[in-house]
Amino acid sequence: MNTRPNAWIEPLGHMLDGLGIAMCLFDTQDQTVAWNDTFLRYFPEHEGHVFVGEHYRHNLRRFYLSRLGAEEMAHIDEYIEAGIARHRHQAQPYVFTHSGRELLVSSLPIDGVGRLRLWRLHQDVQQEQAPIMPLPAGSGSPLSLLDRVPNGLMLCDATGRITWVNAAFAHMYRLRDPQAAVGATLAQVFHAAWSRVNAPDADACTQGLQTLGEMLRFTGAPFELTLPGPRYCRVVARPDGAGACLYAHLDITELKRQQALLARAEAAARASAALLERESAILQTTLQTMDQGVAMVNAEGRVEFCNQRVFTLLDLPPEVLQNRPHVEDVIRYQRAQGEFDGLPPEAIAHFQPAGGAPIPPLVVRRRPNGRILEIRSLPVQGGGMLRTFTDVTERHAHQQHMEYLASHDGLTGLLNRSKFMECMGAEVALARRMQSRFAVLYLDLDGFKPINDTHGHAAGDQVLVHVARTLRHVARASDFVARLGGDEFAVLLRGIDRREQALALAQRLSGVLAQPWQIQAQEQALLVCIGASIGLAMYPEHGEDPEALLASADRAMYLSKTGQRAGSLARPLPPRGTP
Numbered sequence: 001m002n003t004r005p006n007a008w009i010e011p012l013g014h015m016l017d018g019l020g021i022a023m024c025l026f027d028t029q030d031q032t033v034a035w036n037d038t039f040l041r042y043f044p045e046h047e048g049h050v051f052v053g054e055h056y057r058h059n060l061r062r063f064y065l066s067r068l069g070a071e072e073m074a075h076i077d078e079y080i081e082a083g084i085a086r087h088r089h090q091a092q093p094y095v096f097t098h099s100g101r102e103l104l105v106s107s108l109p110i111d112g113v114g115r116l117r118l119w120r121l122h123q124d125v126q127q128e129q130a131p132i133m134p135l136p137a138g139s140g141s142p143l144s145l146l147d148r149v150p151n152g153l154m155l156c157d158a159t160g161r162i163t164w165v166n167a168a169f170a171h172m173y174r175l176r177d178p179q180a181a182v183g184a185t186l187a188q189v190f191h192a193a194w195s196r197v198n199a200p201d202a203d204a205c206t207q208g209l210q211t212l213g214e215m216l217r218f219t220g221a222p223f224e225l226t227l228p229g230p231r232y233c234r235v236v237a238r239p240d241g242a243g244a245c246l247y248a249h250l251d252i253t254e255l256k257r258q259q260a261l262l263a264r265a266e267a268a269a270r271a272s273a274a275l276l277e278r279e280s281a282i283l284q285t286t287l288q289t290m291d292q293g294v295a296m297v298n299a300e301g302r303v304e305f306c307n308q309r310v311f312t313l314l315d316l317p318p319e320v321l322q323n324r325p326h327v328e329d330v331i332r333y334q335r336a337q338g339e340f341d342g343l344p345p346e347a348i349a350h351f352q353p354a355g356g357a358p359i360p361p362l363v364v365r366r367r368p369n370g371r372i373l374e375i376r377s378l379p380v381q382g383g384g385m386l387r388t389f390t391d392v393t394e395r396h397a398h399q400q401h402m403e404y405l406a407s408h409d410g411l412t413g414l415l416n417r418s419k420f421m422e423c424m425g426a427e428v429a430l431a432r433r434m435q436s437r438f439a440v441l442y443l444d445l446d447g448f449k450p451i452n453d454t455h456g457h458a459a460g461d462q463v464l465v466h467v468a469r470t471l472r473h474v475a476r477a478s479d480f481v482a483r484l485g486g487d488e489f490a491v492l493l494r495g496i497d498r499r500e501q502a503l504a505l506a507q508r509l510s511g512v513l514a515q516p517w518q519i520q521a522q523e524q525a526l527l528v529c530i531g532a533s534i535g536l537a538m539y540p541e542h543g544e545d546p547e548a549l550l551a552s553a554d555r556a557m558y559l560s561k562t563g564q565r566a567g568s569l570a571r572p573l574p575p576r577g578t579p
């Protein structure tokens with residue numbers, strides 16, 4: 001402390017140091033009178049420079065020199081004059097930042113002395129407290145200055161009786177006026193504060209009284225009290241060595257609230273960590289037991305993780321996937337095992353994230369062991385991807401079977417009508433593009449019904465199967481052969497340029513069908529000769545679309561049928577050994 005001989009200033013400065021409040025006293029001529037240690041702590045630029053009698057102007061100059069940038073420095077004199085004017089007339093506290101601290105500054109005029117400037121950390125004054133107000137003109141008692149201090153202050157004599165408290169103390173302990181505390185002990189004031197609330201917290205009150213009993217007997221370490229509200233205060237004792245003692249009551253409610261929030265956040269974090277652990281255990285189990293292979297490839301192309309199923313689906317020995325191998329190393333191993341034999345290089349490019357080619361989200365490939373794998377690649381945030389492997393062999397087979405059933409005749413295995421029309425559509429498009437021709441034969445069996453009627457449906461079925469086989473045999477592999485329904489068939493002859501070629505084939509068909517062959521009907525061997533009426537249509541002259549072509553061939557068949565009624569015949573074979 002540096003003071004002129006003003007007896008009250010020195011203890012005041014120390015007390016304010018104890019409360020973390022900086023002070024600097026100026027006389028009526030704005031010259032420095034005294035300052036405390038906290039002042040030098042908050043304004044280190046004055047250390048070793050400030051002196052008694054120094055004008056506030058020089059103090060301000062040092063302050064601005066320590067914080068102005070080069071551009072603003074040109075205005076330093078204006079700032080200083082404004083600062084002096086503010087100092088003389090300041091009525092309300094304000095906040096500013098200095099040396100990384102947010103400070104609240106009050107300027108209090110003191111009659112006959114000058115002005116006292118007080119600074120404290122702004123965060124402390126966020127708490128509920130008696131506000132720092134300027135002194136009304138005429139109140140010159142040094143102790144009354146302490147009513148402006150935001151924390152509670154209490155002076156006790158050697159017997160522990162209160163001799164003085166400030167306004168903030170009265171506010172904290174719900175006293176009408178600070179005088180009401182004088183003569184009582186802190187325990188009595190504390191108890192009275194609790195007894196004045198509607199629903200007192202008996203535990204907090206009892207606990208507080210116990211604490212007071214312990215702590216006041218041996219003044220020493222700071223202690224905490226819970227006040228109605230609840231509000232929390234930290235009590236710090238400063239004995240004067242002669243029996244009296246100053247107690248500062250710091251409001252730490254906000255601190256407590258933040259501690260409680262922190263504790264809750266920590267508890268929540270601990271709970272979610274436990275939950276995460278449990279979920280990750282479930283995830284691990286699921287991943288290891290699931291039917292799909294799952295592999296995680298990181299942004300560098302390394303296999304970070306893969307489940308057991310990947311080993312079995314890809315026939316990979318565990319050591320290949322140990323130590324986070326690069327995908328390219330795994331592919332090299334697979335290639336050496338013949339995994340990709342027969343596949344074009346571009347077909348495996350997608351397995352290599354580093355290959356440069358975009359990775360298709362879905363690839364289906366047949367493994368050398370015949371199994372079909374569906375491989376999905378899903379990019380993940382931050383690079384890398386999640387790859388899943390699903391064995392779709394059965395699903396694929398089932399799908400193919402379903403597609404076969406939907407496009408083929410169940411009895412003969414030939415294409416059905418709708419598939420035949422689809423094939424003819426494709427052929428029309430091709431022929432149109434290539435300017436080529438093709439032929440369609442429409443066949444209707446002659447006299448088929450009597451076979452059914454005489455020898456039964458099973459015999460008729462055998463005839464239909466035989467006809468289908470014959471058609472398939474006579475037509476080329478590239479031709480489309482269909483059963484349109486009942487005893488009607490159709491053949492699309494591809495690459496036929498001339499009508500005569502088609503006619504020749506139709507005749508050949510007729511001839512082959514007409515040859516007798518043997519079927520088994522109702523445990524009886526039958527010799528069957530079947531006739532067929534055949535209509536012919538050529539693309540494009542008889543129709544330019546599938547429907548027109550088929551209708552044209554149908555008409556031609558009808559004409560042929562009405563012109564010749566050869567019919568079909570089934571007669572029993574002579575017994576074995578008969579010539």
Ligand SMILES: Nc1nc2c(ncn2[C@@H]2O[C@H](COP(=O)(O)OP(=O)(O)OP(=O)(O)O)[C@@H](O)[C@H]2O)c(=O)[nH]1
Binds near residue numbers: 446456461486
């Ligand atoms: N066995 C068997 N018969 C069938 C099947 N589908 C249709 N039919 C029969 O085939 C016969 C076809 O009759 P029609 O067209 O009069 O046969 P058709 O005796 O050859 O007479 P035309 O065609 O006028 O020469 C009918 O008796 C149908 O019941 C089948 O899948 N199996």
